[in-house]
Amino acid sequence: MSLAFSPRRALLALGAVLALGVAPVMAQTPPAPAVATTPDSLSRIIGEGRLRVGVRADYSPWGFRNPTGAFQGMEVEMARDVGRTLGVTVEFVPVVASNRMQFLAQGQIDLMIATMSDTAERRGTVGIVHPNYYSSGYNVLLPKSVTVREWEQLRGRQLCAIQGAWYNRPATERFGAEVTAFTGIAEVETALTQRRCLGWIYDDNLIAVMLADPSGRWRDWHMPLPSQSDTPWGLAVRLDDLNRPWGRFMSGMVAQWHRSGQLLDWEKAAGIAESAYLRRMHDALKDFLP
Amino acid sequence: MAEFFRELRTTTGLNFTIFYDPFDARRFGYAFLMTCKLSVLSVVLSLIIGVAGAFAQGARFAPLRWVVAGYIAFFRNTPPLVQMYFFFFALGAITPTVPDDIGMEVPMVSSFTWALVALSLFAGAFNVEIFRSGIEAVPRSTVEAAESLGYSRLGAYRAVVLPLAFRVCLPSLNNNLVNLVKTTTLAYAIGVPEMLYVANQIWSDSLNVTEMMNVLLLLYIGLVTLLVWIMHRWERALRMPGYGT
Numbered sequence: 001m002s003l004a005f006s007p008r009r010a011l012l013a014l015g016a017v018l019a020l021g022v023a024p025v026m027a028q029t030p031p032a033p034a035v036a037t038t039p040d041s042l043s044r045i046i047g048e049g050r051l052r053v054g055v056r057a058d059y060s061p062w063g064f065r066n067p068t069g070a071f072q073g074m075e076v077e078m079a080r081d082v083g084r085t086l087g088v089t090v091e092f093v094p095v096v097a098s099n100r101m102q103f104l105a106q107g108q109i110d111l112m113i114a115t116m117s118d119t120a121e122r123r124g125t126v127g128i129v130h131p132n133y134y135s136s137g138y139n140v141l142l143p144k145s146v147t148v149r150e151w152e153q154l155r156g157r158q159l160c161a162i163q164g165a166w167y168n169r170p171a172t173e174r175f176g177a178e179v180t181a182f183t184g185i186a187e188v189e190t191a192l193t194q195r196r197c198l199g200w201i202y203d204d205n206l207i208a209v210m211l212a213d214p215s216g217r218w219r220d221w222h223m224p225l226p227s228q229s230d231t232p233w234g235l236a237v238r239l240d241d242l243n244r245p246w247g248r249f250m251s252g253m254v255a256q257w258h259r260s261g262q263l264l265d266w267e268k269a270a271g272i273a274e275s276a277y278l279r280r281m282h283d284a285l286k287d288f289l290p
Numbered sequence: 291m292a293e294f295f296r297e298l299r300t301t302t303g304l305n306f307t308i309f310y311d312p313f314d315a316r317r318f319g320y321a322f323l324m325t326c327k328l329s330v331l332s333v334v335l336s337l338i339i340g341v342a343g344a345f346a347q348g349a350r351f352a353p354l355r356w357v358v359a360g361y362i363a364f365f366r367n368t369p370p371l372v373q374m375y376f377f378f379f380a381l382g383a384i385t386p387t388v389p390d391d392i393g394m395e396v397p398m399v400s401s402f403t404w405a406l407v408a409l410s411l412f413a414g415a416f417n418v419e420i421f422r423s424g425i426e427a428v429p430r431s432t433v434e435a436a437e438s439l440g441y442s443r444l445g446a447y448r449a450v451v452l453p454l455a456f457r458v459c460l461p462s463l464n465n466n467l468v469n470l471v472k473t474t475t476l477a478y479a480i481g482v483p484e485m486l487y488v489a490n491q492i493w494s495d496s497l498n499v500t501e502m503m504n505v506l507l508l509l510y511i512g513l514v515t516l517l518v519w520i521m522h523r524w525e526r527a528l529r530m531p532g533y534g535t
Contacts, residue, residue, distance in 0.1 A: 190379050
């Protein structure tokens with residue numbers, strides 16, 4: 001009978017799977033090297049009178065398009081301030097997480113301010129400017145009726161999350177929370193309202209934005225625990241610009257923003273709750289004279 | 291073993307975290323058991339639904355027949371993923387809740403239970419039709435012979451019709467059960483930690499999509515091969531000389 005089980009056929013299927021699946025891994029090639037740039041990007045930008053900046057168009061309130069189509073947000077304000085300081089016009093180029101480093105390395109943009117976390121791996125591809133201008137970690141959105149003080153109190157509790165988020169694992173591994181992850185934000189919100197989980201484990205900045213929502217949608221929710229795994233964000237120039245005038249100039253811009261408290265002001269204007277990182281940096285760098 | 295896979299990662303870049311990272315190994319192990327549990331329970335429940343539904347289809351009481359027809363129409367004509375969402379998010383919203391130890395209202399029906407219900411009803415609808423095909427293949431004269439020996443309708447169904455029908459419909463039943471085992475992956479959408487769900491989480495953490503895809507494929511080939519082997523053994527054990535092929 002043709003439906004009969006045959007060990008030989010199973011082996012053939014296994015072979016086909018391995019050949020199809022594993023081969024592409026072995027054939028992976030290293031990323032293409034960055035294109036060479038002109039010796040001094042800073043004088044070129046001033047000479048051309050324009051600065052091309054890669055920003056997010058989909059990440060409200062850091063970088064997004066408002067209903068008229070114009071770029072808006074905290075990072076967009078930062079870019080405009082760079083343009084004002086240099087006396088050049090700013091051109092915005094929308095980038096997403098998966099292409100932002102390539103846009104910069106290939107020379108389509110000269111500066112990237114696009115909600116990028118600063119990691120050792122990324123420092124090998126683009127020139128991440130220091131000091132960092134922002135920082136984010138993960139936290140839990142909880143109903144106001146739940147008044148926990150420590151993460152350990154969440155042990156064994158159900159928390160909702162988005163599938164694939166990097167913090168789902170540490171939340172389980174370090175604090176013993178039971179994470180139920182859904183495919184999208186709408187499913188998580190529905191599960192939350194149906195009480196399928198105690199809270200929502202999510203990016204702490206995004207929780208802060210939700211809590212500040214003027215519609216009052218999250219009025220009965222709060223974020224009582226300290227954020228975890230705080231990872232600074234970095235704006236970036238091309239790797240070979242990092243220790244040349246352009247990179248050093250941008251370092252000075254970020255330091256000045258921290259010193260003057262400008263980043264705190266922009267954050268407030270964007271409707272985000274004050275982040276501990278910006279307060280800490282401002283306190284460290286602010287003018288010691290009264 | 292853990293050393294070998296760690297070595298494999300450094301030499302070839304093939305990153306099978308589930309073989310050397312205890313955290314990944316544990317959660318993937320649980321996921322495998324979850325897939326097995328979901329498969330076995332939904333296969334058993336769908337078979338019960340199939341047998342009972344096929345019997346009810348032949349009932350003299352018309353409204354019972356209409357209920358079965360409506361059930362088949364609903365579950366056979368809608369995608370299983372939509373059913374899963376429907377049960378979990380739509381019906382889940384109106385099921386009773388119980389307060390837990392800190393006063394939170396928690397739904398009584400878990401996502402696993404909803405997945406099991408959705409999968410069993412989905413495959414059960416097909417099983418009813420599969421059993422019907424077998425029942426209709428049993429000659430009318432055989433049923434009449436049983437009745438003339440004093441069998442009731444249920445008695446004839448249990449002792450004569452079903453055993454014969456079973457042998458006729460086993461090959462198509464095989465097909466449906468194989469499909470059911472593969473459909474358990476849809477439970478990932480409502481957060482049941484079965485193999486696809488956990489593999490997705492692992493490859494998001496370790497960026498080893500290709501490796502985990504291969505592991506998934508091999509495990510599903512293994513599970514389905516095992517099911518087909520069991521069903522084939524059963525088919526052979528039930529073989530009657532001179533009946534069917």
